[in-house]
Amino acid sequence: MDLTYLLDRISEPLLLAAGGLVVGVLFGAFAQQSRFCLRAASLEFSRGAPKDRLPVWLLAFSAALIGTQVLMILGEVQASEARQLASPQSLSGALFGGVMFGTGMVLARGCASRLLVLSATGNLRALLSGLVFAVVAQASLRGVLAPVREGLAGLWTTGDIGGNDLTAHLGLTPAITISFAALWLVAGLVFAWRARVRIWQLLAAAGAGLAIPFAWWFTSAMARQAFDPVQVEGVTFTGPSADTLMLVLSPPGNVLDFDIGLVPGVFLGSFLAALLTKELALQGFEGGRSMARYLTGATLMGFGGMLAGGCAVGAGITGASIFAVTAWITLTAIWLSAAVTDRLLTRNGKSRAAAADEASQPA
Template identity: 85%
Template structure:
């Protein structure tokens, strides 16, 4: 699609921010309506009790991977120019960060994107946890925790294995990656049928997933047509959350770009969806122990997400959709860590109940 008219009408930074806002609104609205949540999906899987959240995640994931790969095959998405593939990435960071993020999202009862979506509906627990997540992410990117992050990230990098492109390592063609995505879609449809997932929830899950290739397509189009260099990117929340926080705290802060529009867009989309469906509801913490658990989880996610180079969406779906090795490592680590953390917490809770009897 030719963006010349828009580029002649709107300045490049504002157009990038507006594009991020549109993608964010769509993702926020569909994620809120579908109840998209990696934490809930991973716990259903680890407990062996698949319900509606696992098929929602599978449908969103498969839609993102499938459409991204189709767009890449017809040269509408320049995946090779994305940060995940164009520059060296951290394998050690993907593994360690993914493990930390998975534990953190179980403690905080939601990943970074889920906290943002919930905060827009009136969940004050998610709002405070999201703010702590953004603060720790910023401290890990440019502040107090930066030396530790850089040291851990430098232990093992994609330079040691010859790049971060999983498709290239495995010799996969576009037809193979598209077929692979279709298998995931089929699995999502089977689980959706077994869970008797409502049609609108399934449609919304696919809609949330399609926000990822939309972001890839828009930033790729901007990179081809804009005068100034534009980073080809998808949807992620760790870096954008930190950047948005700094923009609010110290204006003018960072220049306008896609990421700056994304986070407010998700918040707005979720709020509007909840408003239209009458799902706005104020919720707070249930006590000091609950608050400590949420904030500990947010801290682990903030550092872990920045160390891994992405969150449950940024690495787990966006990076996976272009077959970045580190993204698949992070995604696997998140699933494993979430399941183990849930078992540990269940054991602790059982012990408390027994002690109280």
């Protein structure tokens, strides 16, 4: 699609922000309606009790992979110009950051995108956790935590293995990548059939996943047709959350771009979807212990997401859709650490319950 008509009438920065807003609205609305959540999906899988969240995540994941790969085959997306493939990435950061992010999302009961979606529906726990996530992400990018992040990220990079393109390392053809993505789709449909997931929820999950190739297509088109350089990118929330926070806190005049429109768009899309379906409801913390858990999780996600180069959506699904090595490492680390953290929390919870029961027994 030619964007010349829009570029002749709208400034490039404003058009980029508008594109981010549209992508965000679509992702937010579909994610809210589908209950898209990596934390819930990973816990269902690790506990061996898949319900609706696992098939929803699998359908969104497969839709992102298939849509992006098809656009790459058609020449509509220049994945080689994406940050994940165009510059060296951190393998150690993907591993350590993924572990921290997976642990954090279990403690905060949602990944970065889920917190943003929930906050728009009136969940004050998610809103405060999301703000802490953005603050820590900014501190990890340019603040006091930046030296720690840079030290961990520099331990092992993709320069040591000859690049971050998994298809090049394994010699994968487009037919193989499409077939591989189709396996995830089949798995999602099988789990959905067994759990009797509603058709609308599955369609919404696919819609949330297709927002990612839409973002790849839009930024690729802008990179080809805009006068100023434009970064080819998909959907991610760690960096954009930090940038949006600084836009609010810093003086006006900051440059508009795709990321600046994305976060408000997701919030708006989730809010509108919840409003139309009458799902808006104020929710708060249940006590000090609960609040400490959420904020600890948000802190781990903020640092871990920036260290890994993105969140569960950005470093995981978006990066995986172009088969970046670091994305698959991050995604694997998130799933494994989430399962381990859930197992430890469950064990500790049972121990506390047993101790309380014993203390209540008469001497």
